[in-house]
Amino acid sequence: MLPNPRPCLEDIRPYKPGKPVEQVIRELKLRGPVDKLASNENPMGPSPKALAALRRELKNIYYYPEDSCWLLREKLAKRYKVGMDSVTVGNGSVELILLSCLAYLDQGNELVMTRGSFIMAKIGARVMGAKLVEVPPDNYSHDLDAMLEAVNDRTRLVYIDNPINPLGTMATKDKLNKFLKELPEQVLLVLDEAYAEYITAKKYPNSMDYYKAGRNVLILRTFSKVYGLAGLRVGYGIAQPEILQTLSKVRLPFNVNRAAQVAAAAALDDRAHVTRSRKNNEAGKKLLYKEFERYRVFHLPSFANFVFANFPVDSDIVFGAMQQRGVITRPVKMYGFPNALRVSIGTPPQNRRFIKALSEVMKQLQGVG
Ligand SMILES: Cc1ncc(COP(=O)(O)O)c(C=O)c1O
Incomplete structure (x- = not known):
């Protein structure tokens, strides 16, 4: 007889990341280049400066790391012009999402998020046995008015990924300002800005304004995306010191x-x-939009490093056919979109191979249809 896990874990489906390239090559016996456009990594690779620092550090790995992440926090604090006690670092930003759930949710509490948002907060709420309140998106964007309506006395956390993964749409500054004006003060807003460095649009909120105004926000950013360090697992958060102490x-x-x-x-x-x-x-996004338009595949303009595309057939069919051609994309069924793929932007040669594979697959599909 097995030991009984906590009942609230029953509904959790463990996070299922995309397969590593090596596994796909092995399983499908693929030859030639295989392009992983599935996990929103930076196709340009890591920063050369990071690589050099890494090489210098290797000889020290017999020492435990500095628990306080002093040097990194100092740099981040300078960058954002905040005190070091307003900066925390995590094992990827996913860790910080989970920690906010561990720290603030109990049974009987509620977490409000958009249905189809990045999945970590959903897992965190379930781990804690808290109630998950998922608000349907409105026209593929956060429905901030409906999210406000969903907030009540039991709400402890609101999670907003901006832009949303896997949709790539953004909650604008005007809308988020208004949302925060009306959000009860004691609710912690976890504002996940994993793709912020890619964004130049003026309507993107300046989340530091919320921090400076003393609001209860946990602003999350990561080194996994534009900085190209996904494999090292490091993200950071900015919030009032008391929140980070918790x-x-x-x-x-x-x-x-x-x-x-x-x-x-x-x-x-x-x-x-x-x-x-x-x-x-x-440049890569523009190229992909053009190709999706060519084949009349519904897609969303993206503020991140990926594009959401909705096909006229089950995404597994497109995913499988693309994979056979050495291009790995990401079906997003578990986010509630059975026909959609999320395609990460690649290098120019990777994008060209994606486009070639897409043209073959679309012709095949159109022939079948
Ligand atoms: C919105 C969002 N938040 C967080 C993460 C995870 O980031 P990290 O690698 O820092 O844990 C991702 C990764 O895809 C993401 O899309």
Whole structure:
């Protein structure tokens, strides 16, 4: 007989990441280049400055890391002009989402989020046995009015990913300002800005204004996207010191390893790498939009480094056919979109191979239809 897990875990389906490239090559016996456009990584790779710092640090890995992430927090605090006690670092921003659930949710409490948003907050709420209140998106965007209506005395957390993964749409500054004006003060807003560095649009909210106004927001950013360090697992949060002290009660000691800390600190200084990556992303998105338009595939203009595309057939069919051609994309069924794929922007050669594979698959589909 097996031990009984907590009943609230019954509904949790463990997070299922895309398969690593090596596994796909092995399973499908693929030859030639295989392009992983599935996990919104930076196709330009890590910042060269981060790599150099990483090499210098390797000889020190027999030491535990600095638990306080001092150097990285110091740099982040300077960058955002806040005190160091308003900055925390996590094992990816996913850790910080989970910590906010561990720290603020109990049975009987509620977390409000958009149905189809990035899945970590949903898992966190369930882990805590709290009630998950999922608000349907409105025209593929957060329905902030409906989210406000869903907030009540039991609400402790609201999670907003801006832009939303997997849709790539944005809650604008005007709308989010209004939302925060009306959100009860004691509710913590977890504002996940994983793709912020890619965005130049003026209507993107300046979330630091909320922090400076003393609001209860936890602003989350990551080194996994534009900085190209997804494999090292490092993200950070900015919030009032009292909130971060609460989060630190539930985190593991040494949650961010040595390599991650030094590489992230170096990457933060590599503005040229960020600019290069942003340019590549903008050009790649335009290219993909054009191709989706060519085949009349519904898609959304994206503020992130991926494009959401909804096909006229089950996405598994398109996904499988693309994968056979060496292009790995991401079906987003678990987010509630059975026909949609999320396609991460690649390098120019990767985008060209995506376009070639898409044209073959679309012709095949149209032939069948
Ligand atoms: C909205 C959002 N938040 C968080 C993450 C995870 O980031 P990290 O690698 O920092 O845990 C992702 C990754 O895809 C994301 O899309």
